[in-house]
Amino acid sequence: MMQIDILTLFPEMFNGVLNSSILKRASDIKAVQYDTINFRSYTENKHQKVDDYPYGGGAGMVLSPQPLFDAVEDLKTKSKSSSRVILMCPQGEPYTQQKAEELSQEDHLIMICGHYEGYDERIRSHLVTDEISIGDYVLTGGELGAMVVTDSVVRLLPGVLGNDHSAVQDSFSTGLLEHPHYTRPRDFRGLKVPEVILSGDHKKIDEWRQKESLRRTYERRPDLIENASLTEKEKQWLKEWKMDK
Structure with a gap:
């Protein structure tokens, strides 16, 4: 069974998507298990902040590395298999069906949904295995992109569509x-x-x-x-x- 962990500040956004249609069917037949985790629960900041002002000045806030590093490391520890850590990001590689097919072969996916101006660069360079963009435009956060990736991957899992030839x-x-x-x-x-x-x-x-x-x-x-x-x-x-x- 595939495990998909989604790190987000807004887990409630996923309730309807993961509990409807094909994604729900996939969960019901135990082809996949989803967990949406608010990574704010991992912050060591006493005010529960997960972002800060960028060094050097500039507009917007930047996600701090500590909460995401701790969250990913915790999820990896709990997993019995190797993990692909996916950063949803407009700077990432363009998402394709071939990438969906590749990810569908994995046992454990961790998706990071950002918000604010961007990520501390150390998250990109030392934590994630993949950076994915679903298009050349900017969204408020990575949640919608994570939903797209989840849907495209899960429908490829054996037994999910009912007819394995459909996806092919x-x-x-x-x-x-x-x-x-x-x-x-x-x-x-x-x-x-x-x-x-x-x-x-x-x-x-x-x-x-x-x-x-x-x-x-x-x-x-x-x-x-x-x-x-x-x-x-x-x-x-x-x-x-x-x-x-």
Whole structure:
């Protein structure tokens, strides 16, 4: 069972997210256990402060190293396995599906949600193993980012989705965007489902999905194709589309 510990000043923010939908199901089937810890409880400051003014002056407050070092060390001591310590930070590496797949193989994740102006640099350089950013923008704190990472990782754990093939076929898991989906009715206001996926010919259906996945990526995220491992058939499709432009 995976253990996810989330260090935050606002643990109540996670109540609805961790107790709903797939994340709750994952906990119910004991694929994961969550703990949200207010790291203010680890501070040695008599006023319960976890931040201070930055040396050298400047706007805002900086999170002090002591509470977070003590909290992480305590959680590591309690863990029976090695821990990945993740700092949610706009300066971190851009988060990807591949990173989610990597983290889903771990037994213990510790996520640090910051607030205020930033972190004491010693937290970055001597405490964490990973710095993650969910996008090129700044949030009030790391809580929303931690929710995103938790959701994307937990849904990959065995048995959580009910169908283990679902996660494998998601957008980005193959390096490309996912193909279009259709359901009943076959004809909705004159908009018809492609005949090929109604044919029952699974070989043709698989080829159609492969081609449409590549087409959607080519049209919407051509940057992904540069690093994708393409078959000769996929390369030929790309060549034909480029010639038709």
